[in-house]
């Protein structure tokens with residue numbers, strides 16, 4: 001098998017991908033495999049390198065090192081063929097505000113070399129599909145945020161892409177509109193499109209993706225099936241707030257010593273005065289509560305929640321997503337030495 005051969009069933013294959021901007025390592029050796037017909041969630045905070053990855057996979061940006069193929073086409077050597085099989089919806093709308101929705105779709109169809117008749121039919125069909133027929137003749141500037149995002153999705157589907165990149169498709173949207181977009185994405189996936197979705201939201205990844213790659217500062221810090229990853233960080237997070245903040249550490253130590261928590265262990269969140277306990281089952285949850293009671297520690301509040309991106313990060317890296325560099329002295333030191 002030569003390097004350019006894709007693995008069977010693999011739609012996107014990324015090996016040791018590196019992108020440096022001067023001193024900034026936007027991507028620092030990323031490996032990623034997206035199987036055909038699945039949704040891969042690339043989860044990471046602002047500045048993790050998500051858009052850089054999508055831009056390289058769209059041939060809009062050349063990698064500093066490493067390899068990537070999409071549908072078997074190499075991002076560097078076969079950009080033209082590659083562009084024909086992908087669709088891209090960015091964090092920022094790619095349509096022309098002044099033009100009506102229909103016009104936007106028609107023009108993109110023409111740019112993709114569709115004959116006039118076919119471009120027209122495709123514009124009609126996609127507007128219908130994304131519930132925009134009534135707004136077809138209005139300028140996009142009059143659209144709501146959700147309508148714009150739907151038009152963006154429609155635009156990315158004109159060329160019938162085999163692989164669709166969604167770069168933070170719901171960032172900045174209100175919850176209701178976010179749900180609308182999720183529904184549309186689910187329908188696309190139902191049609192067999194392979195999706196690479198970047199997001200800052202754990203909830204979005206859970207809604208849409210079957211597999212996750214968690215990135216931080218240009219590096220993959222965890223990857224696997226959603227369930228697998230949730231189990232790793234704790235299927236749920238129990239948030240226990242002792243009445244006396246001095247009890248935070250003893251409480252965490254008690255639970256860790258008993259080994260009854262999820263694999264990731266407890267995390268003390270001094271800022272919010274709570275101990276975060278990953279639990280995988282109701283039995284574990286009960287055991288944790290029992291143990292706290294037995295220890296005689298007074299609790300002022302206790303709640304369970306799905307792990308947020310913040311907690312996934314805290315659990316995987318020991319620092320909060322988006323924490324300033326100086327919060328991690330060891331790494332700052334390393335970088336200072338490397339320079």
Ligand SMILES: Nc1ncnc2c1ncn2[C@@H]1O[C@H](COP(=O)(O)OP(=O)(O)O)[C@@H](O)[C@H]1O
Nearest residue numbers: 021024026044045046047048049050051052053
């Ligand atoms: N054109 C650029 N020039 C210099 N630095 C950049 C450029 N684009 C991105 N970066 C930096 O690379 C890192 C990753 O950025 P990006 O891929 O946009 O992250 P994300 O999409 O996850 O928020 C950030 O530190 C960002 O500031």
Ligand SMILES: [Mg+2]
Nearest residue numbers: 050051091168
């Ligand atoms: Mg981005």
